Amino acid sequence: MLSKKQTDILHWPYTGRTALICDGAVRSGKTSIMSLSFILWAMGNFNNCNFGLSGKTVGSAERNIIQPLLSITYLRQNFNMVYSRSTHQLIVSRGKKQNRFYVFGGKDESSYMLIQGITLAGVLLDEVALMPRSFVEQALARCSVSNAKFWFNCNPDVPEHWFNKEWILHAADKDATHLHFTMEDNPSLSKETIDRYKSLYTGVFYQRYILGLWVAGDGVIYDMFSRDVNVYTDEQRPQGLPYLAVRHISCDYGTANPQVYLDIYDDGERVWVDREYRWDSRKERRQKTDSEYADELQTFMGADPQFLCPVIVDPSAASFILELQRRGVYVTQGDNNVPDGIRRVAQLFSRRVLMIHDTCEGLIGELGSYVWDDKAAKMGVEKPVKTMDHGPDALRYYVNTALPKWRYGEENVI
Ligand SMILES: Nc1ncnc2c1ncn2[C@@H]1O[C@H](COP(=O)(O)OP(=O)(O)OP(=O)(O)O)[C@@H](O)[C@H]1O
Numbered sequence: 001m002l003s004k005k006q007t008d009i010l011h012w013p014y015t016g017r018t019a020l021i022c023d024g025a026v027r028s029g030k031t032s033i034m035s036l037s038f039i040l041w042a043m044g045n046f047n048n049c050n051f052g053l054s055g056k057t058v059g060s061a062e063r064n065i066i067q068p069l070l071s072i073t074y075l076r077q078n079f080n081m082v083y084s085r086s087t088h089q090l091i092v093s094r095g096k097k098q099n100r101f102y103v104f105g106g107k108d109e110s111s112y113m114l115i116q117g118i119t120l121a122g123v124l125l126d127e128v129a130l131m132p133r134s135f136v137e138q139a140l141a142r143c144s145v146s147n148a149k150f151w152f153n154c155n156p157d158v159p160e161h162w163f164n165k166e167w168i169l170h171a172a173d174k175d176a177t178h179l180h181f182t183m184e185d186n187p188s189l190s191k192e193t194i195d196r197y198k199s200l201y202t203g204v205f206y207q208r209y210i211l212g213l214w215v216a217g218d219g220v221i222y223d224m225f226s227r228d229v230n231v232y233t234d235e236q237r238p239q240g241l242p243y244l245a246v247r248h249i250s251c252d253y254g255t256a257n258p259q260v261y262l263d264i265y266d267d268g269e270r271v272w273v274d275r276e277y278r279w280d281s282r283k284e285r286r287q288k289t290d291s292e293y294a295d296e297l298q299t300f301m302g303a304d305p306q307f308l309c310p311v312i313v314d315p316s317a318a319s320f321i322l323e324l325q326r327r328g329v330y331v332t333q334g335d336n337n338v339p340d341g342i343r344r345v346a347q348l349f350s351r352r353v354l355m356i357h358d359t360c361e362g363l364i365g366e367l368g369s370y371v372w373d374d375k376a377a378k379m380g381v382e383k384p385v386k387t388m389d390h391g392p393d394a395l396r397y398y399v400n401t402a403l404p405k406w407r408y409g410e411e412n413v414i
Protein backbone atom coordinates (compact mmCIF):
# COMPACT_ATOMS: atom_id res chain seq x y z
CA MET A 1 0.00 0.00 0.00
CA LEU A 2 1.26 3.46 -0.88
CA SER A 3 0.33 6.87 0.45
CA LYS A 4 -0.90 9.62 -1.87
CA LYS A 5 2.53 11.33 -1.86
CA GLN A 6 4.28 8.06 -2.60
CA THR A 7 1.93 7.48 -5.53
CA ASP A 8 2.87 10.95 -6.73
CA ILE A 9 6.50 9.76 -6.81
CA LEU A 10 5.55 6.77 -8.96
CA HIS A 11 3.55 8.97 -11.37
CA TRP A 12 6.06 11.78 -11.44
CA PRO A 13 8.07 10.64 -14.52
CA TYR A 14 4.91 11.16 -16.61
CA THR A 15 4.68 14.83 -15.62
CA GLY A 16 7.52 15.60 -18.02
CA ARG A 17 9.41 17.60 -15.38
CA THR A 18 13.21 17.42 -15.22
CA ALA A 19 13.74 17.12 -11.47
CA LEU A 20 11.97 15.66 -8.45
CA ILE A 21 12.77 16.86 -4.94
CA CYS A 22 11.38 15.02 -1.89
CA ASP A 23 12.33 16.55 1.46
CA GLY A 24 10.97 16.29 4.97
CA ALA A 25 10.80 14.17 8.09
CA VAL A 26 12.86 11.08 8.89
CA ARG A 27 11.30 7.68 8.08
CA SER A 28 8.67 9.33 5.93
CA GLY A 29 9.04 6.94 2.98
CA LYS A 30 11.10 9.09 0.61
CA THR A 31 14.12 6.94 -0.24
CA SER A 32 12.34 3.61 -0.65
CA ILE A 33 9.66 4.73 -3.10
CA MET A 34 11.96 7.11 -4.94
CA SER A 35 14.43 4.27 -5.60
CA LEU A 36 11.65 2.03 -6.88
CA SER A 37 10.21 4.72 -9.14
CA PHE A 38 13.70 5.53 -10.42
CA ILE A 39 14.38 1.93 -11.50
CA LEU A 40 10.94 1.56 -13.12
CA TRP A 41 11.39 4.85 -15.02
CA ALA A 42 14.90 3.92 -16.14
CA MET A 43 13.85 0.44 -17.30
CA GLY A 44 10.72 1.74 -19.01
CA ASN A 45 12.46 4.47 -21.01
CA PHE A 46 16.08 3.53 -21.64
CA ASN A 47 18.27 0.69 -22.82
CA ASN A 48 22.02 0.28 -22.54
CA CYS A 49 22.33 3.43 -20.47
CA ASN A 50 24.18 4.38 -17.32
CA PHE A 51 22.54 5.84 -14.23
CA GLY A 52 23.89 7.14 -10.94
CA LEU A 53 22.66 6.08 -7.52
CA SER A 54 24.33 8.12 -4.85
CA GLY A 55 24.31 8.33 -1.06
CA LYS A 56 26.49 10.27 1.34
CA THR A 57 28.96 7.39 1.05
CA VAL A 58 28.99 4.24 -1.07
CA GLY A 59 28.24 2.29 2.11
CA SER A 60 25.17 4.34 2.95
CA ALA A 61 23.91 4.07 -0.66
CA GLU A 62 24.26 0.29 -0.49
CA ARG A 63 22.42 0.21 2.83
CA ASN A 64 19.64 2.68 2.02
CA ILE A 65 19.10 2.07 -1.69
CA ILE A 66 20.60 -1.14 -3.05
CA GLN A 67 19.70 -3.60 -0.30
CA PRO A 68 16.06 -2.43 -0.06
CA LEU A 69 15.73 -2.51 -3.87
CA LEU A 70 17.02 -6.06 -4.08
CA SER A 71 14.42 -7.16 -1.57
CA ILE A 72 11.36 -5.78 -3.41
CA THR A 73 9.44 -8.81 -4.66
CA TYR A 74 7.84 -6.95 -7.56
CA LEU A 75 11.27 -5.97 -8.93
CA ARG A 76 12.69 -9.45 -8.42
CA GLN A 77 9.74 -11.00 -10.26
CA ASN A 78 9.96 -8.64 -13.22
CA PHE A 79 13.64 -7.92 -13.62
CA ASN A 80 16.93 -9.64 -13.36
CA MET A 81 19.02 -7.66 -10.86
CA VAL A 82 22.67 -8.31 -10.10
CA TYR A 83 24.72 -6.15 -7.77
CA SER A 84 28.50 -6.34 -7.67
CA ARG A 85 30.00 -5.21 -4.38
CA SER A 86 33.45 -4.96 -5.88
CA THR A 87 32.59 -2.68 -8.79
CA HIS A 88 29.59 -1.02 -7.08
CA GLN A 89 27.36 -1.60 -10.07
CA LEU A 90 23.78 -2.78 -10.21
CA ILE A 91 22.83 -4.33 -13.53
CA VAL A 92 19.11 -4.56 -14.18
CA SER A 93 17.80 -6.39 -17.21
CA ARG A 94 14.55 -7.63 -18.69
CA GLY A 95 14.56 -9.51 -22.00
CA LYS A 96 16.99 -7.74 -24.29
CA LYS A 97 16.89 -4.53 -22.28
CA GLN A 98 19.67 -3.78 -19.84
CA ASN A 99 20.78 -0.73 -17.83
CA ARG A 100 23.66 -0.16 -15.50
CA PHE A 101 23.38 1.72 -12.20
CA TYR A 102 26.61 3.00 -10.71
CA VAL A 103 26.71 3.54 -6.96
CA PHE A 104 28.54 6.66 -5.80
CA GLY A 105 29.30 8.27 -2.45
CA GLY A 106 29.18 12.06 -2.40
CA LYS A 107 31.86 12.10 0.28
CA ASP A 108 34.08 9.37 -1.18
CA GLU A 109 37.20 10.52 -3.05
CA SER A 110 37.05 7.61 -5.46
CA SER A 111 33.53 8.60 -6.54
CA TYR A 112 34.80 11.95 -7.82
CA MET A 113 37.20 10.29 -10.22
CA LEU A 114 34.60 7.82 -11.40
CA ILE A 115 31.77 10.26 -11.98
CA GLN A 116 33.93 12.68 -13.95
CA GLY A 117 34.30 10.36 -16.88
CA ILE A 118 30.81 8.95 -17.21
CA THR A 119 27.69 9.77 -19.23
CA LEU A 120 24.43 9.32 -17.34
CA ALA A 121 20.76 9.23 -18.28
CA GLY A 122 19.68 10.10 -14.76
CA VAL A 123 20.85 10.32 -11.20
CA LEU A 124 19.25 9.70 -7.82
CA LEU A 125 20.89 11.60 -4.97
CA ASP A 126 19.81 10.22 -1.60
CA GLU A 127 20.44 12.60 1.34
CA VAL A 128 21.59 15.28 -1.08
CA ALA A 129 21.94 17.93 1.65
CA LEU A 130 24.82 15.91 3.14
CA MET A 131 26.81 15.87 -0.11
CA PRO A 132 29.41 18.41 -1.17
CA ARG A 133 27.94 20.81 -3.69
CA SER A 134 30.82 20.15 -6.12
CA PHE A 135 29.92 16.47 -6.25
CA VAL A 136 26.24 17.19 -6.90
CA GLU A 137 27.08 19.64 -9.66
CA GLN A 138 29.44 17.16 -11.26
CA ALA A 139 26.77 14.43 -11.12
CA LEU A 140 24.18 16.70 -12.75
CA ALA A 141 26.65 17.81 -15.42
CA ARG A 142 27.17 14.16 -16.39
CA CYS A 143 23.46 13.73 -17.21
CA SER A 144 23.78 14.52 -20.91
CA VAL A 145 21.51 11.82 -22.38
CA SER A 146 18.28 13.39 -23.67
CA ASN A 147 15.29 13.14 -21.30
CA ALA A 148 17.65 12.60 -18.38
CA LYS A 149 16.10 13.35 -14.99
CA PHE A 150 17.41 14.35 -11.55
CA TRP A 151 15.96 12.74 -8.45
CA PHE A 152 16.77 14.30 -5.07
CA ASN A 153 15.77 13.57 -1.50
CA CYS A 154 16.94 14.82 1.89
CA ASN A 155 16.11 15.80 5.44
CA PRO A 156 16.18 19.54 6.04
CA ASP A 157 19.25 21.48 7.15
CA VAL A 158 19.78 25.20 7.84
CA PRO A 159 17.59 27.46 5.64
CA GLU A 160 20.63 29.03 3.97
CA HIS A 161 21.92 25.64 2.81
CA TRP A 162 22.76 25.85 -0.89
CA PHE A 163 20.37 23.05 -1.83
CA ASN A 164 17.42 24.78 -0.19
CA LYS A 165 18.31 28.15 -1.69
CA GLU A 166 18.99 26.96 -5.20
CA TRP A 167 16.67 24.03 -5.68
CA ILE A 168 13.82 23.97 -3.20
CA LEU A 169 13.10 27.67 -3.13
CA HIS A 170 13.47 27.86 -6.92
CA ALA A 171 11.89 24.57 -7.87
CA ALA A 172 9.75 26.14 -10.61
CA ASP A 173 12.75 27.84 -12.28
CA LYS A 174 14.55 24.50 -12.31
CA ASP A 175 11.57 22.65 -13.81
CA ALA A 176 11.42 20.64 -10.59
CA THR A 177 8.53 19.13 -8.61
CA HIS A 178 8.86 19.57 -4.84
CA LEU A 179 7.09 17.12 -2.53
CA HIS A 180 7.24 17.66 1.22
CA PHE A 181 6.97 14.54 3.41
CA THR A 182 5.96 13.94 7.02
CA MET A 183 5.86 10.59 8.82
CA GLU A 184 2.14 10.36 8.11
CA ASP A 185 3.10 9.90 4.44
CA ASN A 186 4.66 6.54 5.28
CA PRO A 187 1.76 4.06 5.58
CA SER A 188 3.98 1.42 7.20
CA LEU A 189 4.44 3.45 10.44
CA SER A 190 1.94 2.82 13.23
CA LYS A 191 0.72 5.68 15.38
CA GLU A 192 2.82 4.29 18.26
CA THR A 193 5.97 4.34 16.15
CA ILE A 194 5.29 7.88 14.98
CA ASP A 195 4.67 8.96 18.58
CA ARG A 196 7.90 7.30 19.68
CA TYR A 197 9.89 9.17 17.03
CA LYS A 198 8.17 12.39 18.02
CA SER A 199 9.21 11.87 21.64
CA LEU A 200 12.86 11.52 20.63
CA TYR A 201 13.30 15.07 19.45
CA THR A 202 12.87 18.54 20.90
CA GLY A 203 13.51 22.09 19.67
CA VAL A 204 15.27 22.54 16.36
CA PHE A 205 15.64 18.77 15.98
CA TYR A 206 11.87 18.31 16.26
CA GLN A 207 11.23 20.98 13.68
CA ARG A 208 13.67 19.39 11.26
CA TYR A 209 13.31 15.66 11.69
CA ILE A 210 9.60 15.50 12.58
CA LEU A 211 8.07 18.53 10.92
CA GLY A 212 10.63 18.44 8.11
CA LEU A 213 11.30 22.19 8.19
CA TRP A 214 14.45 24.01 7.10
CA VAL A 215 15.26 25.86 10.32
CA ALA A 216 18.47 27.01 12.00
CA GLY A 217 19.31 26.26 15.62
CA ASP A 218 19.36 29.34 17.75
CA GLY A 219 21.49 29.98 20.85
CA VAL A 220 22.35 27.14 23.24
CA ILE A 221 22.56 23.76 21.47
CA TYR A 222 21.59 21.54 24.39
CA ASP A 223 18.70 23.69 25.57
CA MET A 224 17.04 20.52 26.84
CA PHE A 225 19.91 19.95 29.32
CA SER A 226 18.72 20.78 32.79
CA ARG A 227 20.69 20.93 36.04
CA ASP A 228 17.60 19.71 37.85
CA VAL A 229 17.23 16.45 35.97
CA ASN A 230 20.51 15.72 34.17
CA VAL A 231 22.89 16.40 37.08
CA TYR A 232 23.33 14.00 40.00
CA THR A 233 24.99 14.16 43.40
CA ASP A 234 26.86 11.49 45.34
CA GLU A 235 23.62 10.61 47.14
CA GLN A 236 21.82 10.08 43.83
CA ARG A 237 24.59 7.98 42.37
CA PRO A 238 23.44 4.38 41.83
CA GLN A 239 25.06 2.02 44.29
CA GLY A 240 27.57 -0.34 42.82
CA LEU A 241 27.86 1.71 39.67
CA PRO A 242 31.35 0.63 38.66
CA TYR A 243 30.50 -3.06 39.08
CA LEU A 244 27.25 -3.12 37.16
CA ALA A 245 28.16 -0.91 34.24
CA VAL A 246 30.33 -0.75 31.15
CA ARG A 247 33.06 1.82 31.60
CA HIS A 248 34.77 4.05 29.03
CA ILE A 249 37.01 7.06 29.32
CA SER A 250 36.48 9.62 26.60
CA CYS A 251 39.12 12.18 25.78
CA ASP A 252 39.28 15.50 23.97
CA TYR A 253 42.89 16.37 23.26
CA GLY A 254 44.39 19.83 23.47
CA THR A 255 47.86 21.29 23.60
CA ALA A 256 46.98 24.99 23.61
CA ASN A 257 43.35 24.15 24.41
CA PRO A 258 42.21 22.22 27.47
CA GLN A 259 42.74 18.46 27.73
CA VAL A 260 39.62 16.71 29.02
CA TYR A 261 38.93 13.14 30.19
CA LEU A 262 35.46 11.96 31.14
CA ASP A 263 34.92 8.80 33.18
CA ILE A 264 31.67 7.34 31.85
CA TYR A 265 29.54 4.36 32.97
CA ASP A 266 26.66 2.80 31.06
CA ASP A 267 24.35 0.66 33.19
CA GLY A 268 22.32 -0.43 30.17
CA GLU A 269 19.60 2.08 30.90
CA ARG A 270 21.33 5.30 31.69
CA VAL A 271 24.73 6.79 31.02
CA TRP A 272 26.57 8.30 33.99
CA VAL A 273 29.39 10.78 33.45
CA ASP A 274 30.98 10.32 36.84
CA ARG A 275 34.26 12.22 36.93
CA GLU A 276 36.18 14.73 34.88
CA TYR A 277 39.87 15.52 34.42
CA ARG A 278 40.77 18.84 32.88
CA TRP A 279 44.08 20.61 32.23
CA ASP A 280 43.82 24.08 30.74
CA SER A 281 47.36 24.90 29.65
CA ARG A 282 46.52 28.50 28.88
CA LYS A 283 45.08 29.12 32.31
CA GLU A 284 47.83 27.17 34.07
CA ARG A 285 50.48 28.77 31.82
CA ARG A 286 52.13 25.41 31.22
CA GLN A 287 51.71 22.92 28.41
CA LYS A 288 52.02 19.24 29.14
CA THR A 289 53.68 16.64 26.94
CA ASP A 290 51.88 13.58 25.56
CA SER A 291 53.77 11.49 28.05
CA GLU A 292 52.59 13.61 30.99
CA TYR A 293 49.03 13.50 29.67
CA ALA A 294 49.25 9.71 29.32
CA ASP A 295 50.56 9.42 32.92
CA GLU A 296 47.62 11.44 34.12
CA LEU A 297 45.15 9.42 32.10
CA GLN A 298 46.48 6.23 33.65
CA THR A 299 46.21 7.75 37.12
CA PHE A 300 42.67 8.91 36.29
CA MET A 301 41.74 5.40 35.16
CA GLY A 302 43.33 3.75 38.21
CA ALA A 303 45.39 0.59 38.28
CA ASP A 304 42.74 -1.87 39.44
CA PRO A 305 42.65 -4.47 36.63
CA GLN A 306 38.92 -4.94 37.19
CA PHE A 307 38.23 -1.39 36.09
CA LEU A 308 40.65 -0.96 33.20
CA CYS A 309 38.62 0.18 30.22
CA PRO A 310 38.77 1.36 26.61
CA VAL A 311 39.76 4.97 26.04
CA ILE A 312 37.97 6.87 23.27
CA VAL A 313 40.25 9.54 21.87
CA ASP A 314 39.80 12.57 19.67
CA PRO A 315 40.61 11.04 16.25
CA SER A 316 42.95 13.90 15.31
CA ALA A 317 45.25 13.32 18.33
CA ALA A 318 47.62 10.96 16.48
CA SER A 319 50.66 11.42 18.72
CA PHE A 320 48.67 10.98 21.93
CA ILE A 321 46.98 7.84 20.57
CA LEU A 322 50.41 6.36 19.81
CA GLU A 323 51.68 7.23 23.27
CA LEU A 324 48.71 5.46 24.90
CA GLN A 325 49.03 2.42 22.64
CA ARG A 326 52.72 2.17 23.44
CA ARG A 327 51.72 1.81 27.09
CA GLY A 328 49.24 -0.95 26.32
CA VAL A 329 46.13 1.22 26.81
CA TYR A 330 43.22 0.03 24.66
CA VAL A 331 42.40 3.01 22.44
CA THR A 332 39.37 3.51 20.21
CA GLN A 333 39.36 6.45 17.83
CA GLY A 334 36.30 8.64 18.41
CA ASP A 335 33.73 9.05 15.64
CA ASN A 336 33.79 12.78 15.00
CA ASN A 337 30.57 13.21 13.01
CA VAL A 338 29.39 16.50 14.53
CA PRO A 339 25.70 16.67 13.45
CA ASP A 340 25.05 13.00 14.30
CA GLY A 341 26.79 13.38 17.66
CA ILE A 342 24.91 16.52 18.63
CA ARG A 343 21.55 15.05 17.65
CA ARG A 344 22.22 11.90 19.66
CA VAL A 345 23.48 13.68 22.79
CA ALA A 346 20.41 15.95 22.58
CA GLN A 347 18.13 12.91 22.46
CA LEU A 348 19.78 11.33 25.49
CA PHE A 349 19.50 14.55 27.50
CA SER A 350 15.86 15.06 26.62
CA ARG A 351 15.01 11.47 27.53
CA ARG A 352 16.84 12.01 30.85
CA VAL A 353 19.10 9.04 30.30
CA LEU A 354 22.37 10.99 30.17
CA MET A 355 23.41 12.06 33.65
CA ILE A 356 26.35 14.18 34.79
CA HIS A 357 27.90 14.20 38.25
CA ASP A 358 27.85 17.62 39.88
CA THR A 359 31.63 17.59 40.30
CA CYS A 360 32.09 17.72 36.50
CA GLU A 361 31.96 21.49 36.64
CA GLY A 362 33.95 22.13 33.48
CA LEU A 363 31.64 19.98 31.38
CA ILE A 364 28.46 21.39 32.97
CA GLY A 365 29.70 24.95 32.39
CA GLU A 366 30.57 24.25 28.77
CA LEU A 367 27.20 22.62 28.11
CA GLY A 368 25.62 25.95 29.01
CA SER A 369 27.84 27.92 26.65
CA TYR A 370 27.89 25.47 23.73
CA VAL A 371 26.04 27.48 21.08
CA TRP A 372 25.18 27.33 17.39
CA ASP A 373 27.38 29.41 15.12
CA ASP A 374 24.84 31.79 13.62
CA LYS A 375 27.39 33.35 11.24
CA ALA A 376 28.15 29.94 9.73
CA ALA A 377 24.41 29.20 9.52
CA LYS A 378 23.98 32.35 7.43
CA MET A 379 26.57 30.90 5.06
CA GLY A 380 24.55 27.68 4.87
CA VAL A 381 26.66 25.60 7.25
CA GLU A 382 25.41 24.18 10.52
CA LYS A 383 28.03 23.97 13.28
CA PRO A 384 28.74 24.88 16.89
CA VAL A 385 30.96 27.81 17.86
CA LYS A 386 34.41 26.29 18.37
CA THR A 387 35.26 27.67 21.80
CA MET A 388 34.73 26.02 25.16
CA ASP A 389 33.54 22.87 23.42
CA HIS A 390 36.02 20.40 24.92
CA GLY A 391 33.77 18.59 27.39
CA PRO A 392 30.90 18.49 24.86
CA ASP A 393 33.31 17.12 22.24
CA ALA A 394 34.45 14.30 24.53
CA LEU A 395 30.79 13.51 25.24
CA ARG A 396 30.00 13.44 21.53
CA TYR A 397 32.88 11.04 20.77
CA TYR A 398 31.59 8.72 23.48
CA VAL A 399 27.97 8.69 22.31
CA ASN A 400 28.92 8.27 18.63
CA THR A 401 31.46 5.55 19.32
CA ALA A 402 30.48 3.50 22.36
CA LEU A 403 26.69 3.43 22.41
CA PRO A 404 24.64 1.17 20.16
CA LYS A 405 22.11 3.03 18.01
CA TRP A 406 19.04 1.71 19.80
CA ARG A 407 20.15 3.57 22.93
CA TYR A 408 19.30 6.87 21.28
CA GLY A 409 16.24 5.47 19.51
CA GLU A 410 17.81 5.42 16.09
CA GLU A 411 18.09 1.76 15.23
CA ASN A 412 16.54 2.44 11.84
CA VAL A 413 16.62 6.16 11.54
CA ILE A 414 19.45 7.24 9.30
N1 LIG B 1 4.42 2.18 1.40
C1 LIG B 1 5.20 1.48 2.19
N2 LIG B 1 4.90 0.21 2.53
C2 LIG B 1 5.71 -0.51 3.36
N3 LIG B 1 6.86 -0.04 3.89
C3 LIG B 1 7.21 1.23 3.60
C4 LIG B 1 6.41 2.05 2.74
N4 LIG B 1 7.00 3.26 2.63
C5 LIG B 1 8.13 3.20 3.38
N5 LIG B 1 8.25 2.00 3.97
C6 LIG B 1 9.33 1.57 4.87
O1 LIG B 1 9.49 2.58 5.87
C7 LIG B 1 10.86 2.75 6.20
C8 LIG B 1 11.27 4.21 6.02
O2 LIG B 1 11.17 4.56 4.67
P1 LIG B 1 12.33 5.34 3.89
O3 LIG B 1 13.66 4.82 4.24
O4 LIG B 1 11.93 5.39 2.47
O5 LIG B 1 12.13 6.76 4.59
P2 LIG B 1 12.98 8.12 4.37
O6 LIG B 1 11.97 9.20 4.27
O7 LIG B 1 13.95 7.97 3.28
O8 LIG B 1 13.68 8.22 5.78
P3 LIG B 1 15.05 9.02 6.18
O9 LIG B 1 14.74 10.49 6.07
O10 LIG B 1 15.21 8.60 7.62
O11 LIG B 1 16.11 8.56 5.25
C9 LIG B 1 11.65 1.81 5.30
O12 LIG B 1 11.93 0.64 6.04
C10 LIG B 1 10.68 1.51 4.17
O13 LIG B 1 10.91 0.25 3.60
Ligand SMILES: [Mg+2]
Pocket: 030, 031, 032, 064, 126, 127
Ligand atom coordinates in the same frame (compact mmCIF):
# COMPACT_ATOMS: atom_id res chain seq x y z
MG1 LIG C 1 16.05 8.19 3.28
